[in-house]
Amino acid sequence: MKFFVALLSFIFSVVIADGVDHAEHSGYVVKTNVDLLRYREECVSQLNIPLDLVMQYQEWKYPNDEKTHCYLKCILEKFELYDAEKGFDVYRVHHQLEGDKADHTNAMHVAIDKCAKEAAVASDDACVRAYRGFTCFLMDYPHLIPAGNGSK
Template identity: 40%
Template sequence: MKVLLVLLLGLAFVLADHDHDHHHHHEPYVVKTHDDLVTYRTFCADKVHAGEELVEKYKKWQYPDDAVTHCYLECIFQKFGFYEPEHGFDVHKIHVQLAGSGAQVNHSDETHQKIAHCAETHSKEGDSCSKAYHAGMCFMNANLQLVQHSVQV
């Protein structure tokens, strides 16, 4: 479930900068696993100095609207390869991650459009951490079931 949330957040972040996604999607994307997520969580919690209480919330897919959490999610999305501060989100990579390894992705379908909408809606909000957080929360709120399903593998 946590991996799905991370994937969903990543998808939202990719959408946050849809204008730039054409710079990214030509690179092959390797779908990340639950083990990858666990590794990224530990790395990012240490990087942003998240306290034990926050880390426990993250494990339950709870992401408070605070500066530490904003940068934690930005870090997670960067580790997944969904987000770069200079370019924003890569909607295509988020969609591929949500679809899962070996799945065919239709970049004109509803899921892709939801991801792109969240990315575009939040692409100009504050700093890089805030953009990543708000776009990620947008996508998770719109597609939580899909996100949760994608990381149960």
């Protein structure tokens, strides 16, 4: 569940260029499992997500459909990791995943940046870009997906 919070804090359109001043990211507050549960409820309600999809999301299954795309966009926006116009905030995503120990020169940061850039050109639709970035990261880091009983 902790990783899910971190990952959903992660993902997805136009990436902030490497030369940008990242001081604004230093004030980012890492979200908790409590935040995730609240955001889930809000997004499910707001988007009228059917129970069968909610159950799939709890098992880390994200079908390639419009409801799922927009659900992930909603969650990522609430985590302040994604903006429909600006795309993924790579530094915030990395900070959410690794906290204060995030080394923005390591392989995870590079992978997050790669997925964010790929998502940025995936579609004109912000929901699709959010989905693409999120699923890209899951493919790069499948070992981070918690095993278990739907408690994600």
